[in-house]
Amino acid sequence: MASPPQNLDPIDGQKPSESCAVVGFHGRSQAFPVLYSALRTLQHRGQENSGVAIFDGEKIELLKVDGHVYEGFRPHIEKNTTPKGTIGIGHNRYSTAGLKNITGAGPFLVNTSSGQIAVAHNGEITNYKEIRENLKGMGMPFFTTTDTEVVVNLISKEIKERGFINGLRNSMNVMRGSYSITMMIDNKLYAIRDPLGFKPLVVGKTGDGTVVASESSAMDVLGGETIRDVEPGEVLEIDENGFRTILKVPSEKKAHCMFEWVYFARPDSVIDNIEVYKTRYSLGMELAKEAPCVGDVVIPVPDSGRTQASGYSEGSGIPYEEGLFKNRYSERTFIMPSQAERDDAVRIKLNPIRSVINGKRIILVDDTIIRGTTTKRIIGILRKAGATEVHVRVASPRIIAPCYFGIDMKTRDQFIALRRTDQEIASEIGADSVAYLSIEGLTKSIGKSEKDLCLGCLTGKYPVKITDEIEYVQKTLE
Template sequence: MYDKLFEDDKMHEECGIVGVFSQNPDITSQLVYYGLFALQHRGQESAGIAINTGGKIEYHKDMGLVSDVLKKDVIDRLSGGISIGHVRYSTSGGSEKENAQPLVVRYKKGKLAFAHNGNLVNADSMREILEDDGVIFQTSIDTEVVANMVARNSNGNIVKSIKNVMEIIKGAFAFVVMTEKELIGVRDHFGLRPLCLGKRLDGYLLASESCAINAMGGEFIRDIEPGEIVIINENGVESIKSKKYAQRKSCMFEYVYFARPDSNIDGINVYQARYNAGKMLAKEAPVKADLVFSVPDSGTPAAIGYSQELGIPFGLGLIKNRYAKRTFIEPNQELREQGVKTKLSVLNEIVKEKIVVIIDDSIVRGTTTRQIVQMVKDSGAKEVHVRIASPPVTHSCFFGIDTPFRQYLIGATKTIEEIKDFIKADSIHYLSLDGLVNSTNSNQGFCLACLNGDYPMEVPKFE
């Protein structure tokens, strides 16, 4: 799994999940398509849909983007009142077709379909226990571990079984589960992974982000609470709150990088948080410059905030080719470096003879940042100053975000001055941890483990 991660300079997206319960079975699969399309940024490796068709569960999934996998003929033939969908970036299990989701399993009372965002830190030990008990696994994903545990212990009551399994599994998770009669949403006790509830005139919606609720023509109702189970059926929505206390630990990188800027997660507008981070960054590390621009696209709101706080013009110094392949798939260093130039190009006339500030949301390995700085200097910029709208990434994430081992994280292996020399910038400044937290304008708890090593639970020790 880690080979490809070392070749890219960003944290990788997690996964995106949606669920639809509708009184209009003719549009359910279309709604799932729209929801997954809105969540495509969360995973580009595989996509899939499962739907209740007359009391039976059918599904279709494959490697590729939503528009490639869920073609019109697939959507047209899948009709039913309940459906779930998934887009994936592999964080547990390899990037293979059999690991695509939703995962459909058969048990003594019928079928279940699962779609999962997140990662379990004790999945391997639970898998080993199940295998010792004779269970045969078809995939290498931790979702199948959970599905087996839920199915084996249901005794006809899936909700009760899910509740019991939630007390055993450890890690970050948001699930949508489909039975032959119900749509169920589940969020981990810390609220590490996002999940929200929406409503349409014909039913209810679940999604990783509120932008998907909007894309499905729904009205955002609320975020699912940490540790909460919601059951949606013909009687409406039932909520089962957890009695187990755990301090909320929403993933900070949802606001830094992962989520779409038009989403609201746990009461925080993602765009506003990134914009505020840019303003905080300007106060902490101002530069007398001629131009501010971002590494598109996730750095743009922070760049606008930085620009407006200091009164420096904001412009487009870098243009992104949205159809370029990801740099990590190139087979050698020379082609990887060319891959950055394929993805990004510099507007020479905009940066020439100017002192510029480049704003990015984060740096993981530093290799791409170094190439961008060199490209801007080669285009004639007099000075290149780098500002990062989050603190250095110093620790690996074990909760569903792909980060390399610590020795590959530039923030863990180099000082700020050494990072400046490595990327060959005239200066660099990372936003402080307090500045990042304050940018959310929220008093809720956040998981900051990748920034300070303070994990909300015990994690593997193989960094």
């Protein structure tokens, strides 16, 4: 689903946000409890609204709710008004102020001459405006501005014109960008992953049926077993006998989003056979090799830098300590008008543990830095608590370019690393030194070569053609 504008929470909002999670179930037991648990497990991928589409024996029934999965669905569970049926898909969506409207929530459902089609989509179709205009020109109605509605309408038109397999193949050839999709056509369930494999998608089984989910951790929580990743370009058909490949759209290269391992995915997930936790630990170890530092203690920015800081500590031999306590119960704060209010919000959320910090040379480790404003506030907190030096070590390379594939990093102005040296960044955020991991260190830690990863936001070179990017470069040249 196309990404919304930025979340401005003073701590969490400084990180890029994922747009969505998708799940699907075909089994012998009721689908809703399975989809609900999987969506709760994948809440980190989208918190604004959620939905399920379940085949009730005659038709697909939709239920969409605002807010977190637990709070949103709870009243329906208590009143026993959740959709009934054993086949369904579900979706968590990330959104923010201005786009909280539930109309844009997934799954999307359309009635077509080929049946009812419901789609849950994680990703962003970069050429969706062009496809939308073409479809509108053919008389297809649109009720939202989301790219998921474009996906549903395109697939339905293509299937009608070319038949099922050729229609799907052509849709996948037409759509550019990232898409991991769970789809139902009446009582049939499908899983689709784009040919470059931007977003993760796994298939597995529970005692009651087959599950598809954005991350393997959902399978663990369901007490099931992950069988494998849905391969890039693959379409799976899922029924009471399990799953099978019905289509494979080939691609010479892959473009797995490196940020899934760096930040987005849960550390207990395994993506494309690579464990996220181990990768984060290894990022910290590599960083210690590439950017050594004389210091007394390694502390993480909680919670994002914890695993990487452990790795840095092991790699450097410098002790790891928790120097900042994060208050998990402070309310989520969105747009705050004044600098003083934003500083207060960070203080409420993060409190230093003075005995760890006072009189020490601190090595502060985080997974990534986008704007640098929160890091600056944290450094202020550490200095006030008596730190004699604060050295920042970032366990990913510099982010210098927008993401067009479903992550809410759209404008260049927000990137502190763009056109600044490490020294300039250090002086901007009040650190004694700043160092980032190299792209080589990143790819080595993930265990994939550059040609198999999307590194667009690190290099400005994208794996697919980006019209907006070309417009931006032209404007800059002018």
